Amino acid sequence: MMKVLVTVKEVATVEDEFEIEGTAIDERYLGADLNEWDDYAIEEAVQIAEAIGEDDVEVVTVTIGPEDCEQTIRQALAKGADRSIRVWDDALEDAELLDVGAKTAILAAVVEDEEPDLVLSGVQSGDDSFMATGVSLADAVGFQWAAVVNSLDLDTEAGVASVRRELEGGVEELTDVTLPAVLTIQTGINEPRYASLRGIRMAQRKELAVRGLDDLGLDSSVVAGDLRLTGMSVPESESDATVFTGGPEETASELAAILREKGVGQ
Amino acid sequence: MTDVLAIADHRRGELRDVSYELVSAGRDLADATGGDLHLVVISGTVDAFAEKLNREGVDVVHTVDHGEEFNHDVYAQAIVQLYDAVSPQFLLAPNSVNGLDYAPAVANRLDLPLVTDTVDLEVDGDTLVATREMYGGKVETTVELTGERAAVTIRSAEWPAAGGTGEATIEAFDATIDEDAIGSTVTGFEEVAGGDVDIGDADVLVSVGRGIEEEENLELIHELADALGATVSSSRPIVDAGWLPKNRQVGQSGKVVTPDVYIAIGISGAVQHVAGMKGSDTIVAINTDPNAPIMDIADYAIHDDLFDVVPALIEEFR
C-alpha cells in the first residue's frame, strides 16, 4: 500500500480595507481559506490514488492548526483524502509566528509516525509565504525533494518521481527524484476539483485525528522558533499614479483620452 | 564569525542578476558586522563566473568545480562544508526557484534559523532585522532573529546590482561530494511552448487577472482588446485555470513584456507578476482595491469595478 501525505494549511485572507492591531491584522478583517497551493497538492494526491487504484493508495492530510480550521480540512476529505491529522497544542496557541523550523519539527514527527512514500506540500502558503517548509521538512526526515513542481509522473515500480520544476522565464527543469520524497506543488499542475455533495457527506465520517505535541514526542520548546515578528505595517504607497475619479463613464472617458494620446485604438 | 557567505545563482551558463544583488546585500551586512564578504559559485564554468563575480566589495570568491548545472544535493553538500570552513554569521541565498530548492535544506542541516524572501536587512547590535511581505504584499512585516547566526534569502530586484571590479581573492574550494547521497538527477530543460501569439511583441497589452471571476467574462476582455487593437495577456491564475494558454502569462514564470501600454485589469500586482511587466512604458490599473500593490507601479489608475469600467471603455472606442 502506498501512502501519500499532503501538508495542508488553512490560510488567513484579508479584506481590501483592513486595520492592523500591533503585529497582526485585526481579526474583523480576516477570513480563512484552504491554501491555494495545497488545493493543487490535494488534487495531485487524489489523482495518484485514482490512477493507481484507490485501494492501493492512502491519502492522508496533515495540518498544524486550531480547531477552527477543521472546516478547511474537511474540504480535503471531501475532495478524496482518506483521513486527516490535525496537530494542535496550548503551546501553539500562544505562538505568534510559527517559523519554518518549528513547522519542520512538527511535520517531521508526523512523517516519522506515518512513514509515507510521498509527501506533497505547496510551494508557499498564501499568508506567510515562507516558501520553505516542504524542502526543510524533506531534509529533516532524510527524504529526497524537488521544489516548485508543475508536472509529476510517478513510477512506483522504480520508486522514482519524474517531475518538472518550473524555473523563471518560462524554462522547466526535468528531474528524476528517488522516493521517498517531498515535492512542493505549484499551481496549475492540475485542475482542482470541487467537492461533490456525496464527497462532502462522506467527509463527515472520515477520521480526523487530533494530536498534541506530547503525542508526537515533542515538547513545547519546538514552538519557540527563532523568528520574532516585531512589526507590521501597510507598505507606504509608492504610487504616483494619476487616479481617475467619478462614475465609470467619466473615468473610462478620461482613460480613453490618455490612451488615444498614446496612439492606442487609432 | 562576523563574515557573510553569499551563494551565486546561475543557470545554463549564465550568472543570474540576483547574484550581483547578493553582492550588494552581502556587502551591507558585512559592513554592519565588520566582517568579510565571501561568495561561492558552485558548478558550471566556475572560474569564468568567479571573474565576473569579483565586483566591488567582494573579499573572497570560492569556486566549487563540480558538474555543469544546478543540483540541490551538490549545492547543499558544498555549502555545508564551506560554511564550516568560513564560519560566517550570515548565509545569504537568492529567493529564486533554485535558491528555494536548497536554502531550506541547508538551513535545516546547519540548524540555522531561516528567513526568506526578504526585501530589506539591517543589523541592530546582535539582532538581524529583516523586512518581508505577507498576505501577497498587502502588509510589510519586520522579523527579528536574535540567534547568533542565520540563513536569509533575498528577493530579486530589491538590492542594486553591484558594479565595478573588486579585489577579491579567488579560491578553489575542494568540497567532498558524496555521490551516493545525490537523490535527484536533472535530465533536461524545456522552454514553454511559444504558440500562436508572442505577447512580447505587442505594443498594447490588455492583461486580465483573477478579478474577472468566470471564464465567460473573458469575452469582455477580448472585446476591449479588439476595440483597442491590443493583445490579451494575463496573470497566472487565468492560465492555471486553463482559460488562456501558457504563452499569455506575464510574470516571473511566464513572459517578461515591455509594451508601450499595459492595462492591468483585476490584477493585484503580486511580485511574481510585476517582475514580468514593470518595464512597460505606461501602466494602467483597473482594480476595486485602491491599495492593491499594482497601484505602486501604475501611471494611471481607476479604483472601480472592472465590470462597470471595461464596458464603458469599450463604448469609448466603438
Ligand SMILES: Cc1cc2nc3c(=O)[nH]c(=O)nc-3n(C[C@H](O)[C@H](O)[C@H](O)COP(=O)(O)OP(=O)(O)OC[C@H]3O[C@@H](n4cnc5c(N)ncnc54)[C@H](O)[C@@H]3O)c2cc1C
Ligand atoms: C514561484 C511562483 C511563481 C509565480 N509566477 C507567476 C507569474 O509568472 N505570473 C503571475 O501573474 N503570477 C505568478 N505567481 C502567482 C502570484 O504570486 C499571484 O498569486 C498572482 O499573480 C495573482 O494573480 P491575480 O493578481 O490575477 O489575482 P489576485 O491576487 O487574486 O488579485 C485579483 C485582483 O482583482 C481585484 N478585483 C477583484 N474583483 C474585481 C472587480 N470586479 N473589478 C476590479 N478589480 C477586481 C482584486 O482587488 C485583486 O487585486 C507565481 C507564484 C509563485 C509562488
Ligand SMILES: Nc1ncnc2c1ncn2[C@@H]1O[C@H](COP(=O)(O)O)[C@@H](O)[C@H]1O
Ligand atoms: N501550519 C501548517 N500546517 C500544515 N502544512 C503547512 C503549514 N504551514 C505550511 N505548511 C505546508 O508548507 C507549504 C509551504 O508553506 P510556507 O513554507 O509557510 O510558505 C504549504 O503550502 C503547506 O503545504
